[in-house]
Amino acid sequence: MRFTAAQIAQATDGEVVGDAGAVIDGVAIDSRIVEPGQLFVPIVAERDGHAFIGKAVEAGATVCLSSRDVFGDATTDVPGATVVRVADTALALADLGRAARTRLPDRVVGVTGSVGKTSTKDLLAGVLATTYPTAASEKSFNNELGLPMTLVNAPDGTEAVVLEMGARGVGHIELLCGIGRPTVGVITRVEAVHLEMFGSLEAVSQAKGELIEALPDDGLAVLNADEPVVAAMASRTSAPVLTYGLSPTADVYASNVSLDAQLRASFRLHTPWGEADVQLGARGAHQVPNALAAAAAGCGVGVPVEQIALGLRTAALSGLRMELSTTPGGVIVINDAYNANPTSMTAALNSLATLRAGRRIAVLGTMAELGDDSDAAHAGVTRTAVDLGVEVIAVAAPAYGDGARHVEDVDAAVAALTDLADGDAVLVKGSRVAALERVAQGLLG
Numbered sequence: 001m002r003f004t005a006a007q008i009a010q011a012t013d014g015e016v017v018g019d020a021g022a023v024i025d026g027v028a029i030d031s032r033i034v035e036p037g038q039l040f041v042p043i044v045a046e047r048d049g050h051a052f053i054g055k056a057v058e059a060g061a062t063v064c065l066s067s068r069d070v071f072g073d074a075t076t077d078v079p080g081a082t083v084v085r086v087a088d089t090a091l092a093l094a095d096l097g098r099a100a101r102t103r104l105p106d107r108v109v110g111v112t113g114s115v116g117k118t119s120t121k122d123l124l125a126g127v128l129a130t131t132y133p134t135a136a137s138e139k140s141f142n143n144e145l146g147l148p149m150t151l152v153n154a155p156d157g158t159e160a161v162v163l164e165m166g167a168r169g170v171g172h173i174e175l176l177c178g179i180g181r182p183t184v185g186v187i188t189r190v191e192a193v194h195l196e197m198f199g200s201l202e203a204v205s206q207a208k209g210e211l212i213e214a215l216p217d218d219g220l221a222v223l224n225a226d227e228p229v230v231a232a233m234a235s236r237t238s239a240p241v242l243t244y245g246l247s248p249t250a251d252v253y254a255s256n257v258s259l260d261a262q263l264r265a266s267f268r269l270h271t272p273w274g275e276a277d278v279q280l281g282a283r284g285a286h287q288v289p290n291a292l293a294a295a296a297a298g299c300g301v302g303v304p305v306e307q308i309a310l311g312l313r314t315a316a317l318s319g320l321r322m323e324l325s326t327t328p329g330g331v332i333v334i335n336d337a338y339n340a341n342p343t344s345m346t347a348a349l350n351s352l353a354t355l356r357a358g359r360r361i362a363v364l365g366t367m368a369e370l371g372d373d374s375d376a377a378h379a380g381v382t383r384t385a386v387d388l389g390v391e392v393i394a395v396a397a398p399a400y401g402d403g404a405r406h407v408e409d410v411d412a413a414v415a416a417l418t419d420l421a422d423g424d425a426v427l428v429k430g431s432r433v434a435a436l437e438r439v440a441q442g443l444l445g
Contacts, residue, residue, distance in 0.1 A: 001025070001026065001100050001103065001151075001152050001153065001154055001155065001156055001158075002023055002024065002025050002156060003023070003024055003039070003096070003099075003152075004020065004021055004022065004023055004024075005018065005019060005020050005021065005022045005023075005024075005063045005082050005084055006020040006021065007099070008024070008039065008063060008065075008084050008096060009084050011095050011096050011098070011099035012065070012084065012086045012092035012095045012096055013086070013087075013092075013095070014065070014084040014085055014086040014092060015084065015085045016082065016083075016084055016085075017082070017083045017084075017085060018063075018081060018082030018083055019082045020082075022062050022063050022082040023037070023062060024037060024038055024039040024061075024062045024063050025037045025038065026038045026039070026152065026153045027039040027040075027041055027093070027096070027149055027152045027153060028040055028041070028056070028061075028149075029041045029042070029043050029049065029093070029145060029149065031049070031052035031053075031055040031056040031059060031061075032055075032059075034055075034056045034059040034060060034061050035059075035060065036059070036060030036061075036062075037060060037062050038060070038061055038062065039061065039062065039063050039064070039065065039096075039152070040052075040053065040056035040057070040061035040063075040064045040065070041064075041065045041089050041090075041092070041093045042056075042064065042065065042066065042089055043089060043090055043093075043145065044067070044089065044090070049089070050066060050067075050068045053066065053081070053083075057081045061081075062082065063081075063082045063083070063084060064081060064082070064083050064084070065083070065084050065085075065086055065089045065092055065093070066083045066084070066085055066086070066089070067085070067086055067087060067088055067089050090144070090145065093145060093148050093149070093152075094144060094148050094179050096148060096152055097147065097148020097149070097150075097151040097152055097179045097180070098148075098178075098179050100148070100151040100152045100154065101151050101179065101180060101181055103156075104151070104154065104158060104161055105159055105160075106183045107132065107159060107160040107161070107183065107184075107301050108160075108161045108163065108180060108181065108182045108183050108184070109124060109128075109160070109161070109162050109163065109182060109183075109184040109185075109186060109297050109301070110163050110165050110173075110176070110177065110180060110182030110184070110185045110186065110211050110214075111124065111162060111163065111164050111165065111185075111186045111188070111293075112164070112165040112166070112167070112173055112185075112186070112187060112188070112208050112211050113186075113187050113188025113189050113190065113208060113224075113230075114188070114189050114190055114191035114192075114193045114194075114204060114208070114341070114343070115188060115189050115191055115193070115341060115343045115344050116188040116189060116286070116289065116290045116293075116344075117142070117164055117165070117166070117188055118139070118140050118142075118164060118318050118321070118338075119282060119287060119290045119317060119318075119321060120186060120188055120290040120293045120294055121136055121137055121162050121163075121164040122136070122282075122315055122316065122317045122318055123282065123287075123290055123291050123293075123294035123311075123312055123315045123317075124136075124162050124186070124293070124294035124297050124298065125162045125315065126294075126311040126312065126314055126315025126316065127294050127295065127297075127298035127303055127307070127308050127311035127312060127315070128160040128162065128298060128301070128303060128311070129160075129311060130303060130307040130308070130310050130311045131160075131302070131303045131304070131307055132159035132160040132301075132303075133155070133157055133158050133159050133160070134158065134159070134160045134161070134162070135150065135153065135154035135155065135158045135160075135161045135162075136150070136161065136162035136163075136164075137150045137162065137163055137164040138150070138318075139318050139319075140164065140166070140318065140338075141164070142163075142164035142165055142166035142176075143166055143168075143172075143176075144172075144175060144176065144179075146164075147163055147164075147165065147176050147179055147180055148179055150163055151163075151179070151180060160301065161180075163176070163180045163182060165177075165180075165211060167207045167208070167210075168194070168197045169197055169198060169203070169207065170198075170203055170206050170207045170210075171207070171210070172207065172210075173207055173208065173210040173211050173214075174210040174213075174214065177210065177211060177214035178214075181214075182211065182214065182215065182219070183215065183216060183218075183219045183220070184215070184219060184220045184221075184222060184297055184300055184301060185211040185212050185214070185215050185219070185220070185221050185222065185237075185239075186222040186293050186294075186296075186297050187208055187209070187211065187212065187221075187222070187223055187224060187230045187233060188224060188230075188289070188290065188293060189224060189227050189230065189343065190204055190205045190208055190227065190229045190230055191204070191341065191342070191343050192204070192342075192370070192371075192373065193341040193342075193343070193369065193370065194369045195369065195370055195371030195372070195373065196369045196370070196371045197369060199371075205229050205233075208230075208233075209233045209236050212233045212234075212236045212237045212239075213236050213237060215237050215239040216239065217238050217239060218239070219237075219239040219240075220239055220240055220241075220242060220297075220300040220301075221233070221234065221237050221239050221240070221241045221242070222241075222242050222243075222244065222293060222296045222297045222300065223241060223242075223243050223244075224243070224244060224245060224289065224293065225243035225244060225245035225247060225249060225250035225251075226245035226246055226247060226250070226289065231243065242296050242299070242300055243296075244289070244292040244293050244295070244296040245289065245292065246288065246289065246292075248270070250292075251271070251272055251296065252269070252270065252271045252272075252292055252295055252296040252299065253270050253292065254267040254268065254269060254270070254278075254288055254291075254292055255267065255268045255270065256268045257285065257288055259284075259285060259351075259354055261355075261356065262283065262324060263283040263284055263322065263324060263334075263351050263354065263355065264279065264280050264281065264282070264283055265279075265280045265282075265283075265284070265285055265287060265288050265291075266278060266279045266280065267288060269292075269295055269305065269308070269309060271295065271296070271299050271305055271308075272299070273299050273304075273305055274304075274305040275305065276305045276306055276308065276309040277309065278291065278295075278308075278309045278312050278313070279309075279312075279313050280312055280313065281312075281313055281314060281315060281316075281317075282315070282317050282321075282322065283322040283324055283334075283351065284322050284347060284348070284351040285347070285350065285351065285354075286344075286347035286348075286350075286351070287322075291312050294308075294311075294312065294315075295308050295312065298311070318338070319338070320335055320336065320337050320338035320437050321336060321338050322334060322335075322336050322348070322351065323335040323336070323440075325440075325444055327420075327443060327444055327445070328445075329420070329421075329422060330421075330422030330423055331420045331421075331422070331423075331424050331425070331426060331443065332355060332357060332423075332424070332425040332426070333425075333426050333428065333440050333443050333444055334348070334351070334352060334425070334426065334427045334428065335428050335437055335440035336348050336427060336428065336429045337365075337428050337429055337430060337434070337435070337436040337437040337439075337440065338432065338437075339431055339432050340364075340365070340367045340429050340430050340431045340434075341367055341370070341431075342367065342370075342377045342380065342381060344429075345364070345367065345381045345384075345429060346381070346384055348362075348427055348429050349362060349381070349384055349385050349388055349390055349427065350388065351427075352388075352390055352425060352427040353388040353389065353390060355425045356423075357423055357424055357425035358421060358422075358423040358424045358425075359391065359420070359421070359424040359425070360388075360389060360390045360391065360424075360425050360427075361390065361391045361392075361393060361417070361420075361424070361425070361426045361427070362385055362390050362391070362392050362393070362426075362427045362428075362429065363393045363395060363413050363417075363426060363427065363428045363429075363436060363439050364381065364392055364393070364394055364395065364397065364400060364404070364429055364430055364436075365394075365395050365396070365397055365429070365430020365431060365433075365434025365435075365436045366378075366396070366397040366399070366430060366431055366433065366434055367381070367430070367431050368431035368432075368433050369431075374399060375399045378397065378399035378400045378401065379399065379400065379401045379403075381400065382394075382400045382401050382403040382404050383403065385403075386403050390427075391405070392404035392405065393405050393406075393407060393413055393416055393417075394406050394407070395407055395408075395409065395410060395412075395413045395430070395434065395436060395439070396408060396409060396434070397430070397434075410435075410436065410438045410439055410442065411442075413436075413439050413442075414439055414442035414443065417443060420443075426440075426443060428440045428443075
């Protein structure tokens with residue numbers, strides 16, 4: 001989205017130093033990925049982004065925000081650069097996101113939930129793009145930095161936006177809604193994840209439901225009918241409610257669900273606006289509810305059912321999510337290493353168990369931020385795997401217990417898999433801190 005330096009200053013209560021007419025198109029907070037013509041916003045965190053203003057300008061940034069006197073600091077002296085001085089660069093980015101939102105039509109969808117929100121966001125972006133010029137959060141850019149970046153990076157002429165919304169505590173989604181002002185809210189599931197930050201399941205539910213409370217009266221709440229905690233959020237909004245789920249009691253539901261040899265689901269989609277056969281590009285039966293959520297939101301903003309089926313088939317999912325590959329030796333590798341919690345672990349293990357394979361092995365990393373229930377949750381995942389006939393190799397995660405084979409690091413995990421044969425299958429999964437995609441890379445060469 002295009003802004004002049006003067007418009008940026010007006011939106012952020014800043015002061016232009018340089019060319020007030022300088023134009024930006026989009027924003028970046030990482031100097032390594034700045035594109036020519038963008039605004040660079042230096043964030044003050046573990047490292048002070050102001051030190052990289054020079055690099056950003058060299059990469060082509062037209063304007064930079066700054067809460068420092070960059071021209072008086074030799075480390076960030078950028079002669080000729082246009083700078084908008086603000087009190088706080090992160091808050092200024094949020095303000096610019098609010099300004100960008102005023103240029104967009106009221107077809108902005110917020111997506112949140114304990115699990116499935118990124119996949120749902122990706123599927124919904126595919127659905128909306130069949131009918132409207134659409135922008136969506138990249139990867140899992142779902143916080144107070146990523147969400148306004150999504151709005152500012154929406155191209156001029158965008159007619160629909162999908163905003164993924166994450167939370168680290170009560171009040172965070174309310175803050176994000178104040179920036180993005182969603183007209184449609186989608187809730188996937190409420191689970192006991194990130195309890196180290198939330199403290200209780202009730203707090204998780206309170207936080208996620210802030211999205212529904214923020215909807216306008218003429219908006220739309222899209223709720224998971226299969227999850228009682230989510231379905232009960234209907235009482236927290238005056239907006240119309242559309243439910244989705246695997247049961248025919250939902251407004252939008254699926255029948256005749258099946259998986260092919262590549263773990264891709266197909267089903268018959270039923271909606272108040274008609275029916276269609278759907279073949280998902282995404283893998284795993286657990287993607288069906290996510291697809292139904294996307295279908296319901298798509299229906300709610302006017303996407304024809306036939307186009308919804310097309311969008312669900314062609315949607316591109318963010319990386320490291322149920323990526324299925326085969327080694328030259330015929331070993332199937334499922335790289336689902338982006339993140340993990342007990343619910344997503346169980347879903348991935350069930351997907352692994354449905355594959356026609358010789359040995360089935362799950363290489364698992366820690367599940368982070370589970371709070372006091374962490375050890376019990378890890379042990380429960382091991383029991384689930386054993387019941388499904390899956391061998392577990394735990395990487396630097398002793399909490400998986402006696403039912404798992406334990407190794408110290410990624411290299412040891414790869415070494416433990418040297419005896420794989422044609423037709424064996426390996427699932428790789430863990431929280432982001434484990435970075436277990438390196439195991440998949442090692443197996444695939």
